[in-house]
Amino acid sequence: MRNIPVNPFESLVAPILAAFPELDADDLSFGTPPKLDMGDVAIPMFLAAKKLKSPPPKLAAEAAQKVEFGSEVTEAKPMGPYLNLRLNRGAIGRKIVAGVLEAGERFGSSGSGKGTKVVLEHTSINPNASPHVGRARNAMIGDSLARLFRFEDYDVEVHYYVNDMGRQIGLLVLIADELQNLTFDQILDAYVAANERAKEDEAFAQAGYELLAKMEQGDPETQKRFTAVTDLCLKGQLEVLTRLGGTYDVFDHESKYVKDARLDALVEKLKEKDAVFIDDDKRLVVDLSKIGHELEEGRYFVLLRGNGSSMYGFRDLAYTLDKQALGADINMMVLGEDHKLYAQQLGLILAAAGHPVPEPIYYSYILLKDGKMSTRQGKVVLLSDFLDEAATLAQERVAEQCTDLSKEEQQVIAEQVAVAAIRFSILRVTPNKNVIFDMEENMKFVGDTGPYIQYSCARINSMMRKIAGEVSDVPAEKFNTTSDAEWALLTKIAEFPNVVSGGLKQRTCAPIANYTLELSRLFSSFYNECPVLKAKTESLMMARLQICKATLQTLTNALDILGIEAPERM
RNA sequence: GCGCCCGUAGCUCAGCUGGAUAGAGCGCUUGCCUCCGGAGCAAGAGGCCACAGGUUCGAAUCCUGUCGGGCGCGCCA
Numbered sequence: 001m002r003n004i005p006v007n008p009f010e011s012l013v014a015p016i017l018a019a020f021p022e023l024d025a026d027d028l029s030f031g032t033p034p035k036l037d038m039g040d041v042a043i044p045m046f047l048a049a050k051k052l053k054s055p056p057p058k059l060a061a062e063a064a065q066k067v068e069f070g071s072e073v074t075e076a077k078p079m080g081p082y083l084n085l086r087l088n089r090g091a092i093g094r095k096i097v098a099g100v101l102e103a104g105e106r107f108g109s110s111g112s113g114k115g116t117k118v119v120l121e122h123t124s125i126n127p128n129a130s131p132h133v134g135r136a137r138n139a140m141i142g143d144s145l146a147r148l149f150r151f152e153d154y155d156v157e158v159h160y161y162v163n164d165m166g167r168q169i170g171l172l173v174l175i176a177d178e179l180q181n182l183t184f185d186q187i188l189d190a191y192v193a194a195n196e197r198a199k200e201d202e203a204f205a206q207a208g209y210e211l212l213a214k215m216e217q218g219d220p221e222t223q224k225r226f227t228a229v230t231d232l233c234l235k236g237q238l239e240v241l242t243r244l245g246g247t248y249d250v251f252d253h254e255s256k257y258v259k260d261a262r263l264d265a266l267v268e269k270l271k272e273k274d275a276v277f278i279d280d281d282k283r284l285v286v287d288l289s290k291i292g293h294e295l296e297e298g299r300y301f302v303l304l305r306g307n308g309s310s311m312y313g314f315r316d317l318a319y320t321l322d323k324q325a326l327g328a329d330i331n332m333m334v335l336g337e338d339h340k341l342y343a344q345q346l347g348l349i350l351a352a353a354g355h356p357v358p359e360p361i362y363y364s365y366i367l368l369k370d371g372k373m374s375t376r377q378g379k380v381v382l383l384s385d386f387l388d389e390a391a392t393l394a395q396e397r398v399a400e401q402c403t404d405l406s407k408e409e410q411q412v413i414a415e416q417v418a419v420a421a422i423r424f425s426i427l428r429v430t431p432n433k434n435v436i437f438d439m440e441e442n443m444k445f446v447g448d449t450g451p452y453i454q455y456s457c458a459r460i461n462s463m464m465r466k467i468a469g470e471v472s473d474v475p476a477e478k479f480n481t482t483s484d485a486e487w488a489l490l491t492k493i494a495e496f497p498n499v500v501s502g503g504l505k506q507r508t509c510a511p512i513a514n515y516t517l518e519l520s521r522l523f524s525s526f527y528n529e530c531p532v533l534k535a536k537t538e539s540l541m542m543a544r545l546q547i548c549k550a551t552l553q554t555l556t557n558a559l560d561i562l563g564i565e566a567p568e569r570m
Numbered sequence: 571g572c573g574c575c576c577g578u579a580g581c582u583c584a585g586c587u588g589g590a591u592a593g594a595g596c597g598c599u600u601g602c603c604u605c606c607g608g609a610g611c612a613a614g615a616g617g618c619c620a621c622a623g624g625u626u627c628g629a630a631u632c633c634u635g636u637c638g639g640g641c642g643c644g645c646c647a
């Protein structure tokens with residue numbers, strides 16, 4: 001299918017350039033005035049004024065006089081530094097609707113990612129407990145980013161790094177042996193207990209290290225025991241993450257990267273720069289100050305323990321090289337803010353050894369109203385708990401609203417509402433800000449929420465169900481949509497491609513989430529002010545139905561990027 | 571102590587590649603279901619955009635400092 005660039009104001013460019021030959025298209029942009037009574041579209045004159053060395057207000061006045069706009073412009077007047085135009089809204093609106101409906105599910109994508117491969121690693125939760133919403137922020141950000149890049153035709157491969165190594169897993173394995181038939185629900189308690197005990201029980205802690213050493217040496221029996229525990233965890237975690245709509249292409253196990261010939265070469269490169277040494281405890285340590293790290297804090301990076309076993313970072317380097325061997329053009333990973341220094345350190349090492357440096361996407365922690373989450377104090381919101389409770393509440397609403405649907409159908413919808421609530425509340429916040437998560441607020445489904453967006457979609461679907469036949473994708477020549485509510489909605493729809501490209505550039509879906517809110521609000525106003533099925537004329541009804549269809553298409557495309565499904569009824 | 575991120579309405583957040591009168595939601599006050607789905611709409615109250623300087627014709631947006639919060643800083647992953 002063809003990508004339709006919807007730039008409804010394109011036809012206004014040529015007349016301006018004709019009047020001012022010194023300018024080119026890049027000097028012009030189109031925006032919405034703060035109030036619609038100031039004009040339908042505003043053209044800021046700052047850039048053009050700079051080029052022509054004339055004050056913006058003077059240029060705006062001059063342009064209003066000089067430019068010969070065609071029939072699409074009914075009035076041009078300068079307002080300060082802006083040239084505000086009043087337009088033939090029907091003609092421009094028709095272009096917008098036609099563009100959206102022709103592009104369909106591709107509307108918003110410019111397809112610029114075609115032929116570009118992306119490897120994106122995200123989630124990678126330690127196998128120790130059911131994920132809470134804080135951990136899940138990684139999964140939601142990562143999954144939506146994958147969807148965003150795929151929407152733009154990038155070839156995206158999602159990787160999940162399974163931390164099936166390390167001392168803590170060793171301890172967990174020991175505890176698991178004692179308890180027998182460990183279940184996923186018991187793992188967190190077991191994990192906490194194991195770490196507590198290791199603090200007091202020297203022999204137990206030592207046994208953990210020994211087990212880890214055997215694991216590294218490749219002892220098959222030990223590997224089996226580790227795998228049994230980590231698989232149990234991963235399976236349980238994935239069950240919850242899948243409920244959220246997350247998908248993963250490849251699972252990489254940390255234990256695969258204990259020994260890697262490429263690391264020897266990497267260490268050699270560091271030696272050439274005099275950046276590695278063996279310390280008094282026989283550890284292999286990188287001195288990052290030799291390869292660009294300026295501060296004393298975080299200067300040293302340990303690769304191998306005194307007994308020769310590898311540290312997490314050492315394995316991670318091997319893993320990174322392995323991912324790079326896949327030949328992706330873009331290598332991204334979603335990391336918590338606590339990994340910032342660590343990722344920088346890895347980056348320095350990779351760069352010093354002549355390897356490319358992956359691109360990190362950072363996010364900050366989710367806080368609760370009364371402070372930080374604490375697994376040990378039980379001050380957490382488990383993702384599965386939120387989804388269960390939210391789905392129960394949604395189910396009650398759906399049962400009232402959709403009495404003719406089966407219980408199973410109602411449950412499917414309720415689950416979609418619950419997922420929308422959590423994904424939207426997390427995704428709409430800028431990733432590098434802390435979010436304060438309020439369980440109750442997020443359970444109300446009112447106001448600036450995912451369910452509100454879904455509700456807009458359900459209303460449109462409801463109208464579509466009531467009419468006989470299909471709504472044509474080709475608007476009639478006569479497209480008499482002139483009200484402010486219609487115009488505001490249409491221009492917002494036309495913004496979508498820019499929102500997508502902005503998100504791609506900034507590597508975040510937050511602007512897309514906020515866009516769906518703005519669009520839904522404008523739709524609700526339109527819906528309230530403009531009768532659709534009861535419009536005064538047949539042609540007006542059709543035009544409005546087409547606006548509704550274009551709105552639904554845009555919302556659907558945006559929600560798809562966010563990983564939120566829009567049920568036809570709710 | 572040092573480094574990175576953040577500070578916008580009572581609360582939760584938009585807006586930040588500098589541009590018109592700083593926007594939503596929740597909560598509070600008022601209207602609106604004999605009208606396409608009230609998970610909604612319309613209106614009101616509520617802001618020294620943390621504070622202090624600077625750059626600019628113009629700063630919530632850029633720079634510096636202060637204060638407040640989050641995160642990190644050599645055998646955890």
